[in-house]
Amino acid sequence: MTPLPYPALHASHGGIWIATGTETRAVSRGEALRIASDTPVILLNAPLIGQRLGHPEISGLDVLELFAFLHPARFMVPTPKGLARATGLTMPDSDADVAGLLRDATERLLAVADGVWPEREGAWHSLQSLFRLHWAWAPALAQRLAKPEKAERWLFSKLPEWEERAPRPAPRTVTLDDADIAVRLARLTGDGAERRQGQRDYAAAAAAAFAPREMRDSPNLVLAEAGTGIGKTLGYLAPASLWAEQAEGPVWVSTFTKALQRQLAHEGERLFPDADERKRRIVTRKGRENYVCLLNLEDALQGGFAGRAAVLAQLVARWAAFSADGDMVGGDLPGWLPTLFRRNGSTALTDRRGECIYAGCPHYRKCFIERAARAGADADVVIANHALVMVNAARGHESATRPSRYVFDEGHHLFDAADAMFAAALTGQEAIEIRRWILGPEGGARGRRRGLAARLSDVASYDDEGGRAIAEAVDAAQALPSDKWLQRLGEGDPFGPVEALLAAVRGLVYARDTNGSADAGYGLETELAEPDAALVEAAGPAGAALDALVRPMIALGRRLEAVLADSPDWMDGPARARIEGAIASLGWRTDTVGAWLALIARVGGPADPQFVDWLAVDRVEGREYDVGLHRHWLDPSRPFAETVLRPAQGALITSATLRAGGDWDVAEARSGAVHLLRPAIRFEAASPFDYAGQAEVLIVTDIKRGDLPALANAYARLIVAAEGGTLGLFTAIRRLRAVHARIADRLAREGLPLLAQHVDPIDTGTLVDIFRDDSRTSLIGTDALRDGVDVPGDSLRMVVMEGVPWPKPSVLHAARRLAGGGSAYDDRIVRARLAQAFGRLIRRADDRGAFVLLSSAMPSRLLRAFPEGTPVARVPLDEAVERVRLSLGARMRHEARATA
Structure with a gap:
């Protein structure tokens, strides 16, 4: 086999390198982009490399895609170290040699296709489709992957069918014996x-x-x-x-x-x-919504997806044929796979809109x-x-x-x-989903989505009353927001009673903004109290429109139950299961519209002390994406x-x-x-750990609130002192991004990689996997990392929080604070957050670590959040850095020497 003709490109915060068959050399960003545009280059995680080069749309031969094709339902940490481990190669000592590793690893992966491997079945069939889609790896694989002598079992013929079983009897009444429990535990x-x-x-x-x-x-x-x-x-x-x-x-x-x-x-x-x-x-x-929907996948494979999204569908099909459970979110589908495909459409492969047709699906028995x-x-x-x-x-x-x-x-x-x-939310996004569920595709919409009339056409033909209810629901759904509703609200030209209500909500929210949030670009909200005339006037027609919708939905649910009881000749087992599914879906949406009616009745009416109601305009970086009324239980x-x-x-x-x-x-x-x-x-x-000997809490006293350069400097110095292994927690995404931009290159020069949630184009689960895999890597992020990280050992030896995690002063929080004891309620929330963050640090008996809070405004009453006996010190940054260097950095240097 001829050597690979493709160069390999590697970019990190420490530099950029190109490897060919004869040499590896450092290149500038401009030269790297020129080479990548002129010839296919081997990359590891193209979106990440593109971000580091300032060109997010960069494309090439992504080794992760090749791995996903050859080894579906296997996980690999998507880093050079993980790639070296997966291919049996030695991890290079420096970033400069990683580009050469990519070429060597590619040779090993392509060699897999020369023979027989566990996931061989279906590979040739998939490759033919990928070739037609101009997948970058298809030509190289086609040279190696021979057509099988026997016809392959592919996805839908390979998946096993589940079997119906008799209902399980109710559990027996038993009393457990203490001795038996002790034996089982042992x-x-x-x-x-x-x-x-x-x-x-x-x-x-x-x-x-x-x-x-x-x-x-x-x-x-x-x-x-x-x-x-x-x-x-x-x-x-x-x-x-x-x-x-x-x-x-x-x-x-x-x-x-x-x-x-x-x-x-x-x-x-x-x-x-x-x-x-x-x-x-x-x-x-x-x-x-976590599982791949086989009907959606079939639609994608048969032309429902185009371009790169169609390539993703083929790779997901390869995975589905070998998956243990079909779980696309946290199962054996590598979390990094969908992130390789910008605007990937992977969510369209699951049932996120409740459109399942149950036994009417040709893949129901394999679902x-x-x-x-x-x-x-x-x-x-x-x-x-x-x-x-x-x-x-x-x-x-x-x-x-x-x-x-x-x-x-x-x-x-x-x-x-x-x-x-x-909770209940009458928003544009929620309302348009119900409209689509009832009406199905409108205008030039593509896909397999079908409306209520199409899904229940047999019922309509059999039962006049059910047919009328379907027709009335379809007619009433026209009053719900439709495509471009948000644009019409912004232009002051709402269409229909529900859009008019949302327009009144939007107007009142902006009118009552008092703290400049409108200019800052954050989401806005206000209490649903003392509504203005425009909102009260809009509430009546909107309520009437929703009442006209919910009545035929209730009637249809009752008729479907009656049809089940009648068991007409056409109703076989699959039809019964489909109608049972329709009843469940109808019940869910009927309850939703009923909650909306209760919320609209609150406009201009008395408050219900069990609930907190408010109006909101949801925005991301100044861009509106939803508007509506919200209701949450106070408790x-x-x-x-x-x-x-x-x-x-x-x-x-x-x-x-x-x-x-x-x-x-x-x-x-x-x-x-x-x-x-x-x-x-x-x-x-109580925990058996010796927190007095294993951990310490350092409260840094000389970082001024709002001083972003000082905050970034503190993070950088602490991470360098600990030699990585740091989990940094932020309460605001903007500050997280600003700190990352200031310190990533600085840390790279020290040989300390930095990962960042909301910055790196990698899903959170994979970020944690990468963090866990390298004790010199650090990870910064927000609340999701405070609760969802379990990293024992040296890979997590320091937690740094930018400040006291006070709750956001929202309408909902204000109501619960008033009912829960005022400042004592706030203290309980903060103590819980601090305790959860500290709990990431010591996970086993031999862990050692430091918890650093970059805020001098930490009240002593909140220190109860930390385990009893944990030493707490209020120190300036210089002293905190020195303590971390002596306790954590020295330990890592000692272990590195011992390993060497």
Whole structure:
């Protein structure tokens, strides 16, 4: 085989290099762009390289795309180090040699196509389509990949079909024995493991959630705060798995972050070492919008996508044929793959608009979503998330297989998850989605989307009343906002009663802006109180239009239920399943429109003390993207307790920061326990870590608030002193970007890579994977990193926060602050955020680290957020840098010498 004719290009904050077959040389940015435009070049993560060269649209032969084609459903850390590991090469010592590594790694990857490898099946078929799409790697692969002698099984012929099973019987009533729990825990922790009394006590306390319920609508609720290092995952899996085995029923373990879901799936290996048994008895469930929709994928493959998006569809099809679960968000699809395709359209490959036609789909029997739901019905442990649990309970989904026992890990997030779930928003974006769901494609719209009439044409032909209801709903939906609604609002020319209402909302919000936010480009909001005449006048026609819409929707739902009861001749099993799905979708949207009507009734009417209502114009960097009215529960734990906890037999709510640095009243209020008849059982276990010896908190006293150069300088000096391994947390994206722009090159000259959320074109999960993989790399970001990062060891040895994380002074926060005790409510939120951020630092017994707060305005009363015994010092920046250099930098230098 002839040597690769393509040069390789590598760019970092430290420089730019081109490697050919004979040499590697440093080049200027202009020369690199000229070479890349003249000839195909080998790149690693083209969007990232393009950003560093100041040319985001740069294209070439991206090694990540080649890897995704050859090894679908395999993960590789998308860095030179990760590429070297994946191809069995040695990582170069310097950035200057990385371009040569790219050429060598490409040769090794292309050599895979010369033979037989585990993911060979379907590759030739996919390559023919990619060739027609002018994929950059197609010519090189075509020289190596021979046509198979036998016809390949490709995606839709390769995927297995799920099978219907008889409904699972209700769980048996059992009482767990303490000795059995201890034996199960010992088995999970492994032979020879250290006996940890805190973990044993925790497991015994968690078992109370699995005891038989004594009163109707009064679950056995356990609130358990277990400090980091207790081992709470195995602590609750011991009684949970034992109960599932003895009662023959499922336990749903609900998390907030995808990182914990992955950790739980990994811990399942301890429960069931055999892979086939584990797959059968532990199932991960997510919302349907996380899974690839096979019908959407087929549409994309058959011409629904064009250009680069069509290439992505082919690579996703390769992945779907080998995926364990079809999960595109946090599953075995590499998170970096969609980010390689700007304006990629990957979200169009999932069911994000609730348009599933269920049994009417030709791929229904192979659907990943349906397979997961059926597998979960027969599993012992279902790993879910807070949002899915609440959606299923609130919308009556899967009521026949509703679990009776829950474990809510990361329980400190339940309040926020419930806040999002049980809220209502009458906005342009929300309204146009319902219009599209009812009407289907309008004008020149492409795609497979079908309106209500098309989806239920057989019902309309069979049932006159149902047909009339469909026609009336279609007619009423014309009053909802349509395409270019936001442009019309800006021009003062709304069309229809609902757009007129949104225009009045927009006008009032801008009129009441008092702090200059309109000029600053931030989102705007104001209370829904004392509305002006324009808003009151617009509310009446908008309410009438929505009432005209919701009435036929309710009538249609009832007629569909009647059709199911009649079971006409044309209704076979698939048709029944499709109509059942339509009933569920109708119910969801009927509830949504009903909530809108209640919100409109509030305009000019009395306030409901259970809710907080406001008006908002949502903007990003000055660009409006939505306008509307919003309603949130003042206490969202109330509907959570009513819909999820009350019907359950038992639940465990657990977290390392459940009390938010306060007392048990806080935990009970935010978990919904106060809304149950039976009091919750409380359990507390302090962390076994020696925080006095393993960590310190440094409060830097000489960084002036608002001094951006000083803030950037502080971050740079601290990261250099620690020699990387830093997680930097910001409360504002603008400051994050400004600091990154000032320090990235400076750190690169020290050999310290810097990653940044909202800057680097890489998804957050992959950023954390890269951060975890290199102890000299640092990562800066916002709130998502404060809660979703689990990086034990030296890769995370310092956390730096730009300031005290005070809550944003929104209308909603102001109402809850007033009801929750004023400044004490703010303090609870800040303590919880500080505790969660500090909790990223020490994850195991041999971790060492520093927590640095760049704010002299840190009140002493908030120091309770940190574990008891943690040393706290208020010091100037110079002293903080020296302390970090001596404690963390010296340790890294010592370990580097020992390794060498």
